[in-house]
Amino acid sequence: MSVREEFDEWATSGRDKGMEERHWHTAKHALARMPVEPGDTVLDLGCGSGYAGRALRDTNDAGRVYGLDGAPEMAHNAADYTEDDRVGYVVGDFGSLPFADDSIDHVWSMEAFYYASDPHHTLEEIARVLRSGGTFYCAVNYYEENVHSHEWQEFIDIEMTRWDREQYREAFRRAGLHVAEQDNIPDREITIPSEAEFPTDEWDTRDAMVERYREYGTLLTVGVAP
């Protein structure tokens, strides 16, 4: 199944907003760390509903925000959620970013990078479009140390890349990005039921759910263009 087929269906069934609500728990903390200055140009890779770019316009006065998504219905929904003419959504693929060399100040991506068919090439593309000193904030919940995420591949037909923390850092360096930071951002907002309510439909034990959200949370890796 293609990215378009898979995620167009998510968008038309309203899952874009559902993702936004869940991802916001940790995304907002990572977004708050981005050194976006007034006037900067920001690119959101795999933007989904497009909430991250809109937040950076509101909080940091980013000058121009582009959200790129491979699913036209996602980009269409995202455009419908704003009237801000400094925010634009484009349909495109992580394999070939439709931006000039050295044209973007910061790149953001939440829960999307690992869908790239060639993640090393995507990192080279990110390094190409970033201006010197620009950053790539890459946030993922699906990664090797988060054992609770491993089964997600069974539910989706697109091949997902499951790197560990070190593989992320190595891949960033191989693409020419300095690694400035790597961190786990816990999700402190999701409600975790009391011990008596386990097992639930999704979780065998409370400890497993606590580990997934409060301990592993979202893995953030930050790259800086030299």
Ligand SMILES: C[S@@+](CC[C@H](N)C(=O)[O-])C[C@H]1O[C@@H](n2cnc3c(N)ncnc32)[C@H](O)[C@@H]1O
């Ligand atoms: C799990 S959603 C995350 C959306 C959003 N970033 C969020 O935090 O809610 C992943 C998004 O990445 C997009 N995507 C996946 N692979 C892609 C690719 N190769 N090129 C462009 N977009 C892609 C999907 O269409 C989808 O909207």
